[in-house]
Amino acid sequence: MEIHSQPELPPFETKFHLERHPIIKYNDMPDRLKKDVITITHKGMAKYHEESEMAAYIKATLDRKYPAGSWQVFIGRNFGVSCCYEIGKYIYFYIGQHGFVIYRTGAI
Numbered sequence: 001m002e003i004h005s006q007p008e009l010p011p012f013e014t015k016f017h018l019e020r021h022p023i024i025k026y027n028d029m030p031d032r033l034k035k036d037v038i039t040i041t042h043k044g045m046a047k048y049h050e051e052s053e054m055a056a057y058i059k060a061t062l063d064r065k066y067p068a069g070s071w072q073v074f075i076g077r078n079f080g081v082s083c084c085y086e087i088g089k090y091i092y093f094y095i096g097q098h099g100f101v102i103y104r105t106g107a108i
């Protein structure tokens with residue numbers, strides 16, 4: 001009796017991973033910003049394996065690129081978030097089993 005295991009997914013830096021589309025659960029972002037956030041997220045996933053390192057990379061990149069306000073990044077599995085965010089600056093999506101909540105709080 002043969003046991004067939006699931007094939008392993010290719011590493012994040014392969015073309016196959018970069019073509020995967022995230023599953024958007026909720027979006028309150030213009031398309032241009034949404035595409036930029038997803039691209040930055042893919043780069044973070046390719047560069048780091050720890051969720052905390054990915055989150056730090058995504059936050060630092062967004063803070064540098066869009067400096068008004070402060071970006072918040074949550075990465076995990078099976079979680080929920082309730083927060084106040086700047087209108088037009090919130091997205092919740094999954095790439096594989098990783099859930100991402102990324103939003104910006106307004107400048108004070």
